[in-house]
Amino acid sequence: MLGHTPREKTPPEPGARAGREPALPTNFLNYCARTGKSVTRSSVTGREIFNNDGYFVSKATKSAMALPLIHSGSLKGMLYLENDLVEEAFTPRHQQVLGLLSSQIAISIENAKFYKELEQMVAHRTAELLSVNQQLQDANAQLERLSNIDGLTGIFNRRSLDDFAEREWKRHQRQGSPFSLIMCDIDFFKRFNDAYGHIQGDQCLRRVAQALEQAVQRPGDFVARYGGEEFAIILPETDLPGLTSILEKLRAGILALAIPHAASQAGSQVSLSFGACSIRPAGGQRLEDTFFTADRALYAAKAQGRNRYVIAREIVACVLGQGEPGGRTS
Known part of the structure; x- marks a missing residue:
C-alpha cells in the first residue's frame, strides 16, 4: 500500500x-x-x-x-x-x-x-503567449483598419480605394463583367467653409459620406474619400441602367440631408455633382482611363450648373500631363 x-x-x-x-x-x-x-x-x-x-x-x-x-x-x-x-x-x-x-x-x-x-508552467506560459499573440493580431488588424480609413469621415481613404479598384478591375477583366465608377464632390464647398466655418465644414463632410454609404448598400459596393470634398464610388457588377439608378438614389439622399448652404449657386442647400462611367474591362484598357473619364464627366456636370450627374458614353484615354478642360472649381 x-x-x-x-x-x-x-x-x-x-x-x-x-x-x-x-x-x-x-x-x-x-x-x-x-x-x-x-x-x-x-x-x-x-x-x-x-x-x-x-x-x-x-x-x-x-x-x-x-x-x-x-x-x-x-x-x-x-x-x-x-x-x-x-x-x-x-x-x-x-x-x-x-x-x-x-x-x-x-x-x-x-x-x-x-x-x-x-x-x-508550460501550459500557463503557452496561454500567456497565445493571449499576447492574439492581442498583437488584434492590434495589427486595428492598425490595418485605421490605415485604410479616412480619419475625418470614417469611410475608406484614397489608399484603400486604389487597392480595391486595382483588384476589382483585374477581376472584371477576367470575367468580362460591367464595372461602374462614380466621382463626385460637394458643390461650392469652399464657400460653405467660408460661410459656416471649418467645424461645420467637417460635419458636412461626415454627413455626406454617411449618406453616400447608405445609398449603396450591396456588400461589394465601395465608397471612399478621394480627397478634400471629393468622393469616389466603385460599383462592381453594375451596368449602365444599374449605375443610373444608383446615381438617382445618391443625389436624392444628399438632398434629403437638407444641410443649408446659403452661399451655393446651385441651390439653397448642400448638393453634389456626379460624374460616372460604366465599362466592361477588356485587355489593353486601363483603370486610370476609367478614373479620368469619370472625372471629366464630373467636370461636365459642374459646367452644366452642378447638382446633377453626367454619365460618360465612352472611355477617354488619359494622356500623361493632360489635365481637365478649364481646370476644376468647387
Missing part, C-alpha cells in the same frame, strides 16, 4: 472516524514518519501504543512494515505493507530490498511532481 503525507514531516490524518474501523495504523505510520526510518511491527512489539493500535486489533494483522519515502532529506510519502497470515514476514533482506525500492519510488514521486509543475 502506497500513501502520501499531506506535508513533510507531518503525521497523516487519523485513519478512523468515531465509531468506525480505522483505515490505517496511524500510530505505526506516524512513528515511521517521525523517525524517518523503516519499521516493522515486530521491531516495536513491546510498545503498548502499537500493540493497542485500533487497526492492528481489528484486522488481527500478523506482520506489518512501513518505509519512509525520502528524497533530498524530504519525506515524499510512505510505503506500507502488511501480512495477515505470517508473523515476522518481513525479514532484514526484505527490508534491504524494499529500502532500495523506496528510494526509487521517492525519486519517481519527486519527478512526477516536478513534471506536473513543469507541465502547468
